[in-house]
Amino acid sequence: MKATAIALENARLKASWDCFSAGHLAVYLAAGAEDQRINACSILTRALLIDTLWPRRFDALIEEELRFGVVMTWLFEQVRAGASRMALLDELHGGRRGARVPAVVRQAAAWLRTDACPLPDYVTDALLFRTADRPEEVLFEPALNTFAQRWSAQLAGLQAAPLTVLEIACGSGNEYLALRDFGLAAHLTYAGFDISWKNIENARCAHPGVNFFEASVLNSGLPDNACDVVFLHDLLGHLSPEALERALQEIMRIARKEAWLHCFNAADIPRHQIRPVGLYHRNRLSIAQLAASLSQTGAAVEAIPIPALLRRKFHFVQPYSASAVTFIARKTASASRRRQRRRNARSL
Ligand SMILES: C[S@@+](CC[C@H](N)C(=O)[O-])C[C@H]1O[C@@H](n2cnc3c(N)ncnc32)[C@H](O)[C@@H]1O
Structure with a gap:
């Protein structure tokens, strides 16, 4: 994607969120089915973090929280x-x-x-x-x-290996608020960025001292392997097809180990359904196509359709989660070697 196309896409995305008031941005994705305390994808992000920090130790409690x-x-x-x-x-x-x-x-x-x-x-x-x-x-x-109380009590005083975590499209810091209130933030080195300055102002104001900054997933300028884990909620469907491919490459470049990508609207369809709305997109993503794009970066990819997960565990799916899919992309050693070889070749 050319620099001019990236600049144009960034300008459109920025305008799509900065047009709202800071007050609206602070709360519109933190209530009802989107409340991070009860939303399946938010619970899954915390479960993945907990399982990375203390493998298999809390399976039963994670199931209860779901x-x-x-x-x-x-x-x-x-x-x-x-x-x-x-x-x-x-x-x-x-x-x-x-x-x-x-x-x-x-x-x-x-x-x-x-x-x-x-x-x-x-x-x-x-x-x-x-x-x-x-x-x-x-x-x-x-x-x-x-x-929140249960996890705080369970995790207080535990030790874990250091883990650096980057949240892309962190909005006003609502996922971070849950990480803090559930006692998880204390075990992580967290940073979050978002393209909207209003969101970043909100996040900084709500969480002074936490590393929130303004950037785009398309050209954040972060170095390769900048953090162990990257996660994001509900960004990818808003990008143009070209920007989506660029974003996936950037995410897998920045992540050292894994990326967890939650998509609000994905399905078993052969190709992405591209739906421009105003200055941005509300696409229906193809699970197979998105998984293939991630695989092309050299990642090992697992797609977890949330309805299938909830149906298997609880025989019930809410309408809100009906199209949610989480992609787990693990960076493989061969992908890192390929990237290193490309870098070496460029520097010759
Ligand atoms: C649907 S909201 C989701 C916000 C948050 N992840 C959540 O689930 O509450 C999409 C977010 O992506 C941000 N965003 C849009 N384009 C972006 C880009 N290119 N890079 C980083 N953030 C972007 C928006 O400002 C907005 O906060």
Whole structure:
């Protein structure tokens, strides 16, 4: 991609987010199904970090948190759509057997009320209690914080090998807020960048002292292997086809070990469906095509369709996650050698 084309794409992307107020950018991706405490992809990012720091040690708790995400998202959507909290509680506590409650929610609610369950009864808490002076609250905040508390307690005092993590398109720092509140940030060296200066101002203001900076994935200027792990949420579908290829190459150049790429709208289709909207794109990405592009960088690629993951574990998928796919790209030794040979050849 030529420098002029990169500059033009950057200008379009920047304008697409900087046109919103800082206040809107700070909150629009941190509520409801996108709340990082219950969103499946956000939980997956934290799970991947935890599993990288302490391999296989927390599999059971990760599974419970994924279930928590599914259950709380379903409750949130019901209440927001007008369902009565008390009617839901009544139904879940066995008073009435309505057909609308998915088995995963019904079973979790029953299990949480048993003495054997090590978790607080987040379902009852979420529906029964209200925070004073917060009429807009859909589910009780402390219930939403169940796993933040759990993880903070589990991870406090643990030791782990150093891990440098870069979040691309970090927005206003909402994923970082969760990393902090779940006790994970203390075990990482984190940096985040975004193309929108308003997002970066928000992130710096909310998290003073954390390394947030303005940059584009297309030409960040970061060195090769700048960090161990790169992750991003919901950027790739907004790029033009040329910029998408450039971004994937840049991501795999910057990552030393792995990249975790969460895409909001991807499917089993042969080619990307390119949909320009205003100055940017809202594309439907092809799982096979994106995996092939990542493989061409020399990475070993695994695509995890979130609906399949949730269906396998909980036999239930929310509409919000229906098109979400996470790509895990592992840098291989041969890819690094190939890159090094190209660099050597260029310097001859
Ligand atoms: C859909 S939002 C997702 C934000 C955040 N990752 C989240 O999930 O909450 C897309 C983000 O990508 C940023 N962005 C767009 N183009 C970018 C680029 N070329 N490089 C870095 N960030 C970019 C936008 O400013 C915006 O914050």
